Amino acid sequence: MTLIALLAGDGIGPEVTAQARRVLEALAPDLVFEEGAVGGAAYRTQGHPLPPETLALAKRSDAVLFGAVGDPAFDALERAMRPEQAILGLRKGLGLFANLRPAKLFAGLEDASALKPEIARKIDLVIVRELTGDVYFGDKGRGLTRTGLREGHDLMRYDEVEVARIARVGFETARTRRHKLLSVDKANVLETSQLWRDVVNEVARDFPDVALSHMYVDNAAMQLVRDPGQFDTIVTGNLFGDILSDQASMCAGSIGMLPSAALGSSAQGMYEPIHGSAPDIAGQGKANPCAAILSAAMMLRHSLDRADVADRIETAVAAAILAGARTADLGGSMSTDAMGDAIMAQLG
Numbered sequence: 040m041t042l043i044a045l046l047a048g049d050g051i052g053p054e055v056t057a058q059a060r061r062v063l064e065a066l067a068p069d070l071v072f073e074e075g076a077v078g079g080a081a082y083r084t085q086g087h088p089l090p091p092e093t094l095a096l097a098k099r100s101d102a103v104l105f106g107a108v109g110d111p112a113f114d115a116l117e118r119a120m121r122p123e124q125a126i127l128g129l130r131k132g133l134g135l136f137a138n139l140r141p142a143k144l145f146a147g148l149e150d151a152s153a154l155k156p157e158i159a160r161k162i163d164l165v166i167v168r169e170l171t172g173d174v175y176f177g178d179k180g181r182g183l184t185r186t187g188l189r190e191g192h193d194l195m196r197y198d199e200v201e202v203a204r205i206a207r208v209g210f211e212t213a214r215t216r217r218h219k220l221l222s223v224d225k226a227n228v229l230e231t232s233q234l235w236r237d238v239v240n241e242v243a244r245d246f247p248d249v250a251l252s253h254m255y256v257d258n259a260a261m262q263l264v265r266d267p268g269q270f271d272t273i274v275t276g277n278l279f280g281d282i283l284s285d286q287a288s289m290c291a292g293s294i295g296m297l298p299s300a301a302l303g304s305s306a307q308g309m310y311e312p313i314h315g316s317a318p319d320i321a322g323q324g325k326a327n328p329c330a331a332i333l334s335a336a337m338m339l340r341h342s343l344d345r346a347d348v349a350d351r352i353e354t355a356v357a358a359a360i361l362a363g364a365r366t367a368d369l370g371g372s373m374s375t376d377a378m379g380d381a382i383m384a385q386l387g
């Protein structure tokens with residue numbers, strides 16, 4: 040039995056994962072789905088954003104299909120109880136340290152991109168984001184300075200093992216593409232980035248066939264909108280990867296188009312659209328399900344060894360887009376269900 044833990048979460052999470060499940064049920068009917076509560080939805084019913092039974096379900100599954108978490112109703116909660124902690128707890132609990140975030144422009148979406156069409160057409164990159172370190176997991180706190188001012192801190196921290204293992208994923212990913220790896224850091228200012236750069240250079244010795252270069256994150260953000268075609272595989276830390284991938288998504292048309300895979304050292308992974316819960320449009324049937332459907336394709340490829348089915352899904356999404364299927368984020372008026380219908384119709 041192949042068990043998929045379906046954690047739909049908050050806001051538009053349930054709407055977009057429903058479409059991903061629909062596509063999977065059509066093409067891989069042997070998959071068994073078990074739903075678990077996560078995020079604000081879990082806090083409401085079980086008093087915790089990541090209840091132990093949800094983590095247990097995720098651990099015994101072959102793969103996790105995740106929607107989104109985040110709910111403004113819980114903005115005032117202490118950090119440990121906020122919906123977003125569920126996603127961090129799952130990544131840490133499952134040992135998922137590498138996040139693949141591919142960004143490419145689907146033909147026909149030139150008009151939706153924030154870039155000029157001739158520049159937008161060149162975007163085809165993957166960001167390899169480190170996922171279990173950095174300011175997300177370093178020491179955090181709030182307090183008062185000696186003069187009585189309120190202060191807060193989040194420690195940016197990496198050790199050499201953490202950097203080396205994500206660097207390896209970066210090099211290996213580059214090997215499956217154009218053999219070009221860019222490491223993004225802020226080594227002119229940050230000690231963690233200087234360590235990062237040293238370790239990436241050391242790992243590079245094992246990958247002489249991959250051309251490695253380095254760039255500061257501020258320059259990378261600028262270059263991404265100036266000339267995205269120069270990038271192939273980008274490896275970077277947790278915070279920089281989070282920010283750069285949102286930026287890349289708008290170059291590729293919409294944040295509703297970018298899927299992701301969170302991977303560790305086993306075949307198990309967690310797959311989710313890079314977008315959040317979008318509370319402003321939740322429940323209105325307006326969300327773009329493409330990122331969730333493309334995340335399901337990544338799940339088939341990376342965790343379930345079914346690249347043929349993944350290819351069919353990606354081809355169907357591309358064909359639906361080319362035929363003019365558009366949700367509001369892409370400048371159209373299709374509902375979430377109608378976009379799902381358009382993709383299903385292309386599955387053949």
Ligand code: GGG
Nearest residue numbers: 106107108123312313314315
């Ligand atoms: N589907 C992505 C999602 O729900 N994101 C909300 C979130 O908590 N993001 C934090 C992160 O990706 O690091």
